[in-house]
Structure formats: C-alpha cells, structure tokens
Amino acid sequence: MNLPTASYLAQAAIWPTEGEHILAHHDGDTIVVYQAYRPAIGHYAIRHGRLDGPDFSLNRMSWIKPNFLWMMYRSGWGTKPGQEVTLGLRLRRAFFDEILAKAVPSSHDTQRYADRTTWQQAVAESDVRLQWDPDHAPDGAPLPRRAVQLGLRGDTLARFAHEELLEVIDMSSFVDAQRPNPQSDPAALMTPLESIYVPERRG
Template sequence: MNLEIQREKYLEYKTRLPKTGKQIIGQYDQKWMVVYQAFHPSISDYAVKHQRFGGDHYSFNRMSWIKPNFLWMMYRAGWASKPNQERILALWVDREKFDYILSQAVHSTFIAEVYQREEHWKKALAESEVRLQWDPDHDPYGNRLERKAIQLGLRGTVLKKFATEWLYQIEDITDWVKLEGAKVQANTIEELTVAYEQIYPLTDHSLAERIGIKSVGKHA
C-alpha cells in the first residue's frame, strides 16, 4: 500500500498550531510517522529505487539528521535549492521505532535539570547514538518563529536500522516542494500548500518532560 503526504493550505496550518513552546509537530497516523531528509540526487535515487538507504554515496559512519517538521526541512534545504539538498525525501517510519529513537536521545547541549552534572551529560552524549536538538521553527519565508522544532541525529546501530529496516516507504517529494517553493517566491502565500501536521502525542510523560516538552502555548 502506497502512503501519501496529506496536505493543507498554509494559512489553515498556521492558525491551527501553537505559536510558542517545544512540541513535536509532524504528520502521523496510528502506525507511521513521517520525517524528512534532504540529499544529493545520487543518494536519493538509490533510496527511492531500493526503498532503503545505501549505495556508494551514502555513509553509515556519520550522523544523519531527521526532521518531522515539513517547514523546518524547507528552511534547512531552501525549498530544495541548496547544494547537496536538491532532493527532499519523505520517510515513513514505524511509530514504535520513532518513540524508541526519542527514548535514546541526548540533548546536544547541557541541560542541568535533566543531567544534573555536566560530566553526566558528556558521558550520556558519548554513549548515545541519538542526538536531540531544538531549533527555532520557521515560516515559509525562512523567518524565525517563537515555536521550537525538533531534529534528531542518528548514528551507529540506530542509523543502520533506521536506514535499512525501520522505514516502510521512501518517497521523493521534490517536485511538489519546488512547486510550493515557487509560490513562496511569488509571494502567493494564500495558495501555498504544506504537509498537514499535528502535535505528536507522547504517552510517556516522563520522556516528554526529559526531552523538553511541557505544555502547549508556553515556552519550554
């Protein structure tokens, strides 16, 4: 069964989601979570053809970052215009595996209330295969928002399993991205369509608190 990105008008998206705070915002259903990555065509061509990552140009020996938030990916890749980010891939990952990735994540910077001592954080950072980073979210024009967006860096065994075992579908959405990016360039924002996204529900409240998610609408 082929899955498809559900879409909505940006102006509806903008009014529906919280304006501030740290929240995992993305597209999901009962089984799958969508995350995004941007690559050089040689990597994306292999991934789409084989429905897994690999080939001569993909490295399992470096950290690879995944982003659940569509517009954060568009900011990072310049709507598929930046070098080595000319192709945008939508990746459907099993939600149980996505939650596992979150459970293994260690912040890229020291957070005293989570790690207590800096040496504890450094030890956790060295041992973990998942990095957690909160960055300002951005609007379609690249302007910073008060809301924060999450990205997760994978390496080692977690990256290998994610890239070769945990993905149900890999889709190249570059054509759609460029079509929507042209609307941004033309300033026809009322016509802009983005991925339909919601706040991702975390049932493990201790995990949510550990990674920095508090209440909607408040700075975390």
C-alpha cells in the same frame, strides 16, 4: 506523492505559536520525517526503498526532521547544493518513540543532567542527539515556536536506513511546485498535513 497536504495558512492558524513541539505527519502506526540529499543518495533511496546505498555513509551522524517547514528552511526549499532531493521517510511510531527515548540533548540540560561530566558520558553512549531550534515560517523568518531535529548514528542509523524504513516518498516535484508560493502567493501554499505528535507512554 503519497502524503496528504493542506493549506499552510489553515494549518498555521491551529498550530501552537510558541514552545517546544513535535509537528509531524502521523497516523496511528507511523510517522513521516524529512531529509534532503544529493541526487546520488536520494534517487537510490527512491528506487530501492532504503537509504543504505553506496553513497550513504553509516559512519557519520544523519539528522532527521519531523517538521516539513524546518526541512525547507534548512535546504532552501531544495536549492542548496547537496540537498536537492527532498524525501519523506515513513517510520513505525514505535521506532520513532524509541529514538526519542534514547535522545540526549546536544547541549547540557541542567534539568536532566546534574553536571557536564554526566551529560558528556550520556552523549558518548547514546546513538541519538536531540536539538530544539527556532521553527521557521515558509519565507524563512524565525518563529517563537521551536522545532526538533534528531541526529542518528551507529546501530540506530543503520536500522533507520534499512529495516525500520517503511516507505520512501519522493517530494522533490512537490517542493519545486510550492517553492515560489511563500513570496508570490502565500494563500496558495500547501504543506504536508501536520499536527502535534505525542509519543506513546511506556511502562
């Protein structure tokens, strides 16, 4: 697996414990987000390095998660039907920052939108939804810290699935190996190396 990992307990000791934060694996040029798919979609992506196979729908919203443990909570550590294949998807930071800039909250944010009508118009016009949810510990317990997920559709989803996707990382064997550790041996749990992601300021 082409993704560095580190002890979960060591990482958790330095992560913020509350507030809204984008925890992600990133470097100077790229960021990794996670999705979990049924085998037909996941295995095609691994073989071809893109997501636009015959079983992947570009006509519905697809949610990406920069935080590995949020993905594990959502997929039941790769055990939920239709989420058996866990992928790390490497994107250019410039594209991810563009996604963030386009994002409209899934619920009405009174600080950004004066009224619901203005917010609903923004939702209709944007290709990207943003949702902050409780982050979760490896055993699934909710945490005070909140994690982001981003829903993509339309042209943004099409670009994500093909030309903006730099690398598809098959993480299923890693997920299988780590799945027992939250309950049986938390000190042995390894997770992808993640830190707070800060978008590049523009303009």
